[in-house]
Amino acid sequence: LEYQTAAKLFGVGALYGIVANTDGGFMGYTGFYSDIAWSHWVLTPALAMGGYHQGRGKYLDGTFQFRLELSLDYQFANKSRFGLKIAHISNAYTKQEDPGEDEIMLNYSMPLSFGKNT
Numbered sequence: 001l002e003y004q005t006a007a008k009l010f011g012v013g014a015l016y017g018i019v020a021n022t023d024g025g026f027m028g029y030t031g032f033y034s035d036i037a038w039s040h041w042v043l044t045p046a047l048a049m050g051g052y053h054q055g056r057g058k059y060l061d062g063t064f065q066f067r068l069e070l071s072l073d074y075q076f077a078n079k080s081r082f083g084l085k086i087a088h089i090s091n092a093y094t095k096q097e098d099p100g101e102d103e104i105m106l107n108y109s110m111p112l113s114f115g116k117n118t
Helices: none
Strands: 002-009 012-020 026-033 036-038 041-053 064-075 081-090 101-109
Touching (some): 012 041, 064 101
Antiparallel strands (some): 002 012, 026 041
């Protein structure tokens, strides 16, 4: 689950998210993203950092982790998007070991509307 703010400064917005696995592991994170759009396609790189809880999941040698994401989505007329996202979680060798973790996901996103449309 990820929330990307609509407000951007110089094309860069903030994001907040949480990912979990079936082994009780999860990561909460915050960071930055940017959208690179052409026609109906949107490429979105993201960089975040956060806390990881291993549960019975993969050992990543530490709580503090970085998260890199890259998604390629098709944007529909209503501004919703569907595509593919790859992500990597790593401690960037801030600890002795850096086993890392990779993900590939189908991605669906939709704009949130707060307030009245005029």
